[in-house]
Every structure is written in structure tokens, then in C-alpha cells.
Amino acid sequence: MKAIEKLYAAIAQQFPDERITTKQAADAVGLTRGVTSSYLSKLEKQGKLVKTGSRPVYWQIKREKSAFDELIGFHGSLKNDINRAIEAIVYPGHGLPILIIGAHGTGKLSLARSVYHEAISRGIFTKESVFETIDCGKYKNKFNTLQREVQGVASEVQKAGFLYIKNLQVLRSEEQHELFMFASQQEKTNIRFIFSATTELSNKNYIDFNCAVVQIRLSSLNERPLDERIAFVGLFLQSQADKIGKNILISPHSLIKFAKFTNVGSISELNNRIQLMCAAAYAKTPNVNQLIINKVDKNSICIIPNQQLLETRITSLVTSALQLGPTANSLLENLSESLLAGETIAEQNFLVLKVLNQVDTTVSDSLLKELAQTIQQVSKEAITHQYGIVFQKDDNFWRYVALAFVFANLCSENLPAAESTHKLQTQIKKRYPRSHYLFKQLLIKMAPKNIQSAYYYLPFFVLMVQCSEKLESVHYNAILLTHGEHTASSIQQVVNTLCGNYFFEAFDMPIDVSIGQINEYVRDYLIDQGSSNKGNIILFDMGSLREMFREIKKVSDQELLVVNNVTTAMALDIGLRIQRNDIFQSIAEASQKYSSTTDAQYYEGLSNRKNIIVSCMSGVGLSEELKKLIEETLSPSLEVIALDYKHLHALLKNNDRQFFSNTQLILTTTDVSGDMGIDIINIYNIFDKSVSLKLETIFLQIGENQKSSNLLIERLLRFLSIEGIRGRLQILNPDVVIQESQDIVSHYENFYNVKFEPRLKLNLYMHLSLMIERMLVSTTVSENTFQEADLTPRKNDFISLSSGIFQHVEQKFNIKVQDYEIELLYQLLKDFIFTDK
Numbered sequence: 001m002k003a004i005e006k007l008y009a010a011i012a013q014q015f016p017d018e019r020i021t022t023k024q025a026a027d028a029v030g031l032t033r034g035v036t037s038s039y040l041s042k043l044e045k046q047g048k049l050v051k052t053g054s055r056p057v058y059w060q061i062k063r064e065k066s067a068f069d070e071l072i073g074f075h076g077s078l079k080n081d082i083n084r085a086i087e088a089i090v091y092p093g094h095g096l097p098i099l100i101i102g103a104h105g106t107g108k109l110s111l112a113r114s115v116y117h118e119a120i121s122r123g124i125f126t127k128e129s130v131f132e133t134i135d136c137g138k139y140k141n142k143f144n145t146l147q148r149e150v151q152g153v154a155s156e157v158q159k160a161g162f163l164y165i166k167n168l169q170v171l172r173s174e175e176q177h178e179l180f181m182f183a184s185q186q187e188k189t190n191i192r193f194i195f196s197a198t199t200e201l202s203n204k205n206y207i208d209f210n211c212a213v214v215q216i217r218l219s220s221l222n223e224r225p226l227d228e229r230i231a232f233v234g235l236f237l238q239s240q241a242d243k244i245g246k247n248i249l250i251s252p253h254s255l256i257k258f259a260k261f262t263n264v265g266s267i268s269e270l271n272n273r274i275q276l277m278c279a280a281a282y283a284k285t286p287n288v289n290q291l292i293i294n295k296v297d298k299n300s301i302c303i304i305p306n307q308q309l310l311e312t313r314i315t316s317l318v319t320s321a322l323q324l325g326p327t328a329n330s331l332l333e334n335l336s337e338s339l340l341a342g343e344t345i346a347e348q349n350f351l352v353l354k355v356l357n358q359v360d361t362t363v364s365d366s367l368l369k370e371l372a373q374t375i376q377q378v379s380k381e382a383i384t385h386q387y388g389i390v391f392q393k394d395d396n397f398w399r400y401v402a403l404a405f406v407f408a409n410l411c412s413e414n415l416p417a418a419e420s421t422h423k424l425q426t427q428i429k430k431r432y433p434r435s436h437y438l439f440k441q442l443l444i445k446m447a448p449k450n451i452q453s454a455y456y457y458l459p460f461f462v463l464m465v466q467c468s469e470k471l472e473s474v475h476y477n478a479i480l481l482t483h484g485e486h487t488a489s490s491i492q493q494v495v496n497t498l499c500g501n502y503f504f505e506a507f508d509m510p511i512d513v514s515i516g517q518i519n520e521y522v523r524d525y526l527i528d529q530g531s532s533n534k535g536n537i538i539l540f541d542m543g544s545l546r547e548m549f550r551e552i553k554k555v556s557d558q559e560l561l562v563v564n565n566v567t568t569a570m571a572l573d574i575g576l577r578i579q580r581n582d583i584f585q586s587i588a589e590a591s592q593k594y595s596s597t598t599d600a601q602y603y604e605g606l607s608n609r610k611n612i613i614v615s616c617m618s619g620v621g622l623s624e625e626l627k628k629l630i631e632e633t634l635s636p637s638l639e640v641i642a643l644d645y646k647h648l649h650a651l652l653k654n655n656d657r658q659f660f661s662n663t664q665l666i667l668t669t670t671d672v673s674g675d676m677g678i679d680i681i682n683i684y685n686i687f688d689k690s691v692s693l694k695l696e697t698i699f700l701q702i703g704e705n706q707k708s709s710n711l712l713i714e715r716l717l718r719f720l721s722i723e724g725i726r727g728r729l730q731i732l733n734p735d736v737v738i739q740e741s742q743d744i745v746s747h748y749e750n751f752y753n754v755k756f757e758p759r760l761k762l763n764l765y766m767h768l769s770l771m772i773e774r775m776l777v778s779t780t781v782s783e784n785t786f787q788e789a790d791l792t793p794r795k796n797d798f799i800s801l802s803s804g805i806f807q808h809v810e811q812k813f814n815i816k817v818q819d820y821e822i823e824l825l826y827q828l829l830k831d832f833i834f835t836d837k
């Protein structure tokens, strides 16, 4: 399968009816976002997906019209039942028998007929196929006759289609069992079976005997949502209008009253009642050209004969019956105004509750209770568990939350997308960014396809009223990023739960995640969560601190702290500091002290302070001493950074000027070239008047005074002299070591027939003396580091010559001069010994 087909298959399987973002699609197949996005666009052009929204864009599988679309509730209360029926239709081979259970008049036959039509439209049967019905009620105690009848239909070779066997509940359980067995053995005939019963079958034969029967349970009318019940009333009024040939006028109030009949459980009964009511109205005024049901008012709804009750008409009927449009619009407007005026969330909660009390959108308390329990459970999973926010247990609170969701559903199903959709959501996000983020997590779990609908943000004010203040008191965005399936999320859970507030978002990352992908997680989160007042804190497990900092800094220009080698204790400490509302600098500084294995960065580049880099080829020890000397002489505002020579090389190679933005000067012991516009001075050159003058100018420009600049240059000159070497050696006798160093240097001079200038000699004496002492105390022996590929004949000669030259000191001090040291020496000398170049 090609990647694009795989993507389509994955979406069709995992999100058959939902709208999803590009990221969700990318995660479903494990492709990058960029590739996924281009595939999704192609699929849309091919007519396989529907694209909606912008920032973010949503994608949804495009559906053909189905035979079920005729049924009221096809995308509401019947949605799951219809999915199950489709599974039975498309099951390979001969499909699967279906058993529909539901009280009288709940739509069993209607559903069975739709199954039949759907099978035709899917090409499983032709238009000539049949839909026959057998009513078991007629064969009470005459099971043999019933059996013959059923077998008769099934054995007609020419016949194809569905046999609908209703009222199964009147048969004895063994008889039901026989029918099920018979149905499941009809693989060679072209007849498929749909059974129906008005009550649960006492002995569940189809389960006991392992017959694969797809079961569907239909709810009674009073358990259906209000909009569906209104639609039924409309449907039956329409059929009366058609029949009588007259307009029917009904007030919204009366229409809702019918829809709310609590004692009518069956759709047929509702139909009968409406018929009787129309008959009564007709009897009163047979000669007028329109029937008036009860009293009419200025908002009355007119049902005209012979108009098909299309989906759009149903929704307009529902909205006008409930006055949904004006109510919802004015609520959205009031909320928007209240948010703009900076009123509290309690005020906004009040506005929503007021409307919920006006538009009582439900009559079934048991249904509402069930919904409330579901929302409570999902809130626990989506919010409390990961983010530590605990909601109150009060039943009345959850009842209102459920009511708000019912109202949201009613509006989003029946009203056109409100113009203010984006506005309200943006306002909520701006005013309550953290509460909004958590609420969105709940919506993603509960109603993913509705996260763009403004109406679904109405429950926000009801649910978040009590925790919002606490959530918004957090002024940082903190993220945990670790490799592995649960590491980040379990640290997150512990910290957020212990602190009782949402401080951290967590991302569990695959082992092979790239820095680019990590960056995407962070960027998406920062967009979704909105920027924080005080900055972003990112804790991660492993990887380059600098790279992470640099990459993330590109997506947000806010203060940024990145800390590596995260532990739960560290996250908890940062959580507590966030809770205390510490300033950024203090959190950043504290995070540098967690442990020796942890590092933190909170400024761009090498340092956030004005600095001088000191790097000596003869080891970081010498650099450290120089650092000390400079620190003692110049003002404390200047930072002196001692770097290993190799490290400096790598930094210069891999970074830009930005990285060294605060670096004023680099002091080295060799000539290092750099084109970054930073002054790089070989410290031995300060014996040169022009160089020492230049150094002095640099110090003055940095802001040092004349006195300390002069003093530093003086001290440096002393430091680099023979006297300086003496002072540096700690173990060996300086006279002996310096003599040895001088001998080595003159050996090189002799061999290569050159005369080194005094500055270079001083440098070499210092370098060699310190090297000998370093070798003496060093316990580690390095491997051979010479790379064959680098070995030119000259270098080879230099190495073999050096091993001869060093033999004497090696024996004398019982040391082994390592390859690395010879390499350094080669770098130091090559320009002076191969003078022909």
C-alpha cells in the first residue's frame, strides 16, 4: 500500500466520523506533519476528504449519502446503531443476522428497511431484491408452520433480499434458538435475516449458542434528545398536512409541548396523538384552508402540504420551536461583552445558567444523570488525572454542566455555525488561557469534531468557574519532554497532582525523535496554550542543551529556560517555584544547582554577560590560572570563561556571531583565525608593543579603566615569562624542567634548521614544562589518536622525531608523552618548522 493510501485507511479506521487536525492524522500513521499535510490536500482533491476550518484545519472522511440519512437521529441517537447495522451488512460472505430490540413503535421496522435499502445502494443486492416480513405473533403455538414459512422463503433460489422476522419475543426460547441457528446457516442462499423483538429475549440463545448476531437496542421516544423529538412531531404534522391538503399552524410552545410528552414512549403513539389532535382541529373548522392547533402567536410555525421534510427543514423547525437562534446569539453576545468588560467568570457562568434555566432542553432526568456521570468521568481522565485539577462532587453542579453540553449540542446540530465562533473562543483563550487549554483537552476526548464550535465553549463557563482563578494564577508555560512511552506523563502527573494545579504539560516522545519533531511539539503547545506572562520552562531528559535552547528560542521570543536530565524531584521543585510565582531569573538560577549531571540554559549563546574567553593549548589548567588573574584585575561585571582549546575550536566552527554576542575578546596561546568580528589575540604576542596597545584599547572599550588595563598587561607579561613558568610548576623542580624544555626546543630547531623567535620559545617552554608535570600526575593513558588519513609524510616524520626527542624526559620522569600532546605540538610548530610553505 502506498503511504497516501495507508494514511486514508488509518483515518477511515480510527476516525470514521470525526474531524481531525493534521497533527492527529500524522500521529495516526507516524509520518511527518509536512508530508501528511500534502497527502491530506491530495486526498481532498480526490474527493475523499472534506476540509474545514483554518488554523487549525480539520479533515474528515467524506461520506456518500446513505439510506439511513432518512431516519431521524441518524447522526444523533441512532449513530452507533447504524454503524453496527453497517457492520452486519458489509460482513464478508453473507453478512450477519441482525436482532433489533425495542418497545413497540420505536422504529425497528424503519431501521430494518433502511438496512435493506443500504444493502442495495452498496450493490450487495439489486433493486429487484425483496424485503419480506413474517410476524411471529401470528404463529403463536404454530412454530412448525412458522418454520416452514421461513424455510420456504429461504429456499426460493431466485429470491434475494431480506426476511424481517418480528415479534420474536412471543416464541419459546428453544424456538428462537432454532431460528437463529437456521439464519446463521444460510450462507448459500441469498436471503439475509433481521429479527426484532419488543422485549429482551429471556434466554439469550444467540449468545449461548455462539451465533454471531449483531444486536441493536433502540431507545424509547422519551429517551431521545429533544431536537429529535421535535423532528418527529414535525414529521407527523407534515404527513397530516399532506393528507388533509391544508396548512397547519402551530405555536412553538405547543410543538415543544408535544415533543415533551413524557408518557409517550413510542413513535407510533406520538403519531396517533398528533393525528387525533389534527382530526379535532379539523372537526372544529372543516372549511377553512388552514388548521390551527391550539392557539397561534406571532412566532407560529406553518407546515405546508407536500413539502418533503428535509434535514434542513427539520433543523429550522427545531430552532424556531426552541427560539434557539435568538437565545443562543444573544447569549454569545452577552458573554463576549462580559469578557471584554473584564467581568469575572462567575458573571459569565451566571449568564449561561440563566439561559439553561430558560430553555429546558431535556425532559428525561435519567438521561441527564447519565450524561453528567459520563462528563464527570471524562473530566477526571482528561483533566484531573494529568493536570491535578479536582472538581467538586456536587450533583447539581454536574447536572448544569451536562445541561450546558445538551444545549451546546442542540445549537451546534441545528444552528448554522455562529459568526462569533472564532471570536468567543479567542476571547476565552485570551482571558483564561490555561483554563481554556484544559477545557479543550476535555473536548478533544468528549466531542472531538466539535472543538471548533462556539456553542461547545458554553459549558466552559459552567465547568471551569471554580478552578479558573487558580489556573490563571500560573504565569509560566512549563513542559516536560522525555523519551519513552510514559516517562514525561508520569512525572507530570505526580507534580501536578501534588501541587494540585496545572503547571506542566508533558510529551512522551518516541526514542528516535529528532530535534525538529521535538520543536514541533513545543511550537504546537505554545500556540495552543498561548504565551505566558513570565516565560517558558522546558525540562527534558537528554540531548544537547544548546541546540534545544537555540531551536526553541526560534519559536518563541519569550524568556526561556531549558534544563536537561530531568527528575521528578527537580520538576517538583520547579513546580513549587512556579506556584510561589518566583521571578524567572531566580527559577533559572536555582535550576543550575540541581546536580552535577544537570545543566540549565536560560540565555542565548555562550553567556548572557559581557565576557572574555581564555583558551590555552597547554590545557584548561593554564586557562583557569589566566582566568583567575584577569578576574582579580578587571572589574567583576566582566565574566571570564576558560575553555578547553578543542572546545573553543568546535564552538567557533559550529556557531555564529549571535552565539558569541556578549564575547568581547578571545585570548589564546596560539594563532587562531576567526572571521566573526571578535578580537582573537595570541597572548604571547603581547610582548609586541602594537599588540599590547591593541589589548589596552579593547579593555578600555569594554569599559575598564586605564589603571586596571595597564596592570593586567603587566601581570600577563610576568605570567608568561620564565618566572611565570616557575611559579606555575607545583611538583617538579622548575630549573630542571625548564632546562629539559629548552633542550627539547633546541632539538627541534636543530633538526629543522630554524631559529624560533623568543616569543614562540617562551610559549614552548611554558607548554612543555606544564606538559611534563601534567603527564606525571595524569593517570589516564590515551589511545593512539592519530588518524591514518591525516598522516602526511611530514607529520609522520615529526611524530617519529618527537618520540626520539621525548625519550630522554620519558625515562627521566617515568612518563609517557601521549599522542594528543604530540599532535598539539605539531599544530603549534608546523608553521614555523616548514618554512618553505
Ligand SMILES: Nc1ncnc2c1ncn2[C@@H]1O[C@H](COP(=O)(O)OP(=O)(O)OP(=O)(O)O)[C@@H](O)[C@H]1O
Pocket: 070, 071, 072, 073, 102, 103, 104, 105, 106, 107, 108, 109, 110, 111, 166, 198, 235, 267, 268, 271
Ligand atoms: N428514525 C425514524 N425516523 C423517522 N421516522 C421513524 C423513525 N423511527 C420510526 N419512525 C416512524 O415511527 C413509526 C413507527 O416505526 P416502526 O413501525 O418502524 O416501529 P416498530 O418498532 O417496528 O414498531 P412495532 O414494534 O410496533 O412493529 C413509523 O411511522 C415510522 O415511520
